[in-house]
Amino acid sequence: MISANLAAIFYLVSGILFILALRGLSSPDTSRQGNYFGIAGMIIAIVVTFLSIGNFSTSLVYVIIFLVIGGAIGAFIAFKIPMTAMPELVAGFHSLVGLAAVFVAIAAFLNPAAFNLGNVGDIKLASLIEMSIGAAVGAITFSGSIIAFLKLRGIMSGAPITFSGQHILNLILGIGIFVLIFYLCKTQSTNIFWTVIIISFLVGVLLIIPIGGADMPVVISMLNSYSGWAAAGIGFTLENTALIITGALVGSSGAILSYIMCKAMNRSFVSVILGGFGADNSTDDKKEKKDQKPVKSGNAEDAAFLMKNASSVIIVPGYGMAVAQAQHALREMVDKLKKNDIKVTYAIHPVAGRMPGHMNVLLAEANVPYDEVFELEDINNDFANSDVAFVIGANDVTNPVAKTDPKSPIFGMPVLDVEKCKSVLFVKRSLSPGYAGIDNELFYKDNTLMLFADAKKMTEDIVKNLD
């Protein structure tokens, strides 16, 4: 049994260790050490909680059993999950944080004495506000993440689901939550507390269904942020510094990532949240398909020939590479090119893939050294001096329309200047437009050679032809 003051100091220590864990991620060299700081912080927080409660009865045995069950499930998932499924996994994990926040809030509401918050029906006003906000944000995080998970997993269509009056309904429900919390504080009624949680679940669903597949990087970052704010809300209720610090860190981390993603798409955060992107351009799309322009298409042999005679190649991966699981074949191709003294680098757009940093992880999995992988602003000037750009599974992020056509929905979005390369190899299954629903001008350029095939199969064929 340790005093509350000593416990508070230990919670502060674990909060600091969490800060160091994030700090470590500033470079891959220090990141592994950072992760150990994070683990240490978590162990301290859990052990201190046991010691400060000082209840070593049979309950503790059950607590440890449940901890081990959860831990085993978590460890199993962590080892089994393929790297391409990382966006779904993160969405799934967010939902668990959200639900845990809801349950802790419910437990505190039903048994406030255990948390020193007063008695049933007479909970301290501040605590009541904090726990209902924590529960509401947690519930939104939970149901929102479930929808994001279903969309990323492909169980639910990635297309935006919109209906008229959607935003007004969300607004009414949002205001409704605040009104109910106000009455909850006046009446301490259990029914109102449950209603707040149920409406919040509904808001989470309604908030995410109108958002399309291409905006998923923003959604995941946003839910990451929400899970942090939910944790902070519970932290205030429990008067626990470790939770408050962590909640604030995670909340701002998610918010910054959302900001970076929005900026990389030149879209405002509000327009992403309102959703519907990728569905409203269908009419323009049909028009463009009518005046089909000539396209040059080639096969693996042509591609191999072009690359063999190049002195520098830049690879532009996108979500299609993840879907086709082509990263290992790609790495094999690059190895062959390097043997012929061809300089190969990778160019990554911030929103390539379905979550921030998605492509980097996949390339790292295929043993691509991280110092060959460059971000948009670091490599964009190199396209003009390179011989071949190999676009695999990316589309909208290479569309020159973003620079030339002010009417295009993606105008102003920073894109990779792929077309400045001497020749462009574009691996794609068909001419269909990308998630933004717009045609890519790059397909019809004279220096573009389309390679119509599955990304993995095409890359493997090129590897064969490079011998």
Next chain:
Amino acid sequence: MEIDPFIFRLSIFILSIFIGYYVVWSVTPSLHTPLMSVTNAISSVIIVGAIIAALAGTSESIFNTSSIFGFIAIILAAINIFGGFLVTQRMLQMYKKKKDKKK
């Protein structure tokens, strides 16, 4: 006049947002996915609340309505803690420099 302890917690909260802001901007973009999985893991420190709730049961009734919610929350948070840290570790192991490759 005495200052409400809430104000101190609010100060910690706001200062932490600032720390988070500066620390996260210094994270290299190539590690944004591990950043998400690790923030996921650390936000599961909410398990602290779950443990308090679970241990609040008396020796006669270990499982009452409140503590059952605590126990379930322990499982949820534990999945996240172990899953989050381990998957982050797994990802970070894969980031290698050119030099390492030749070994």
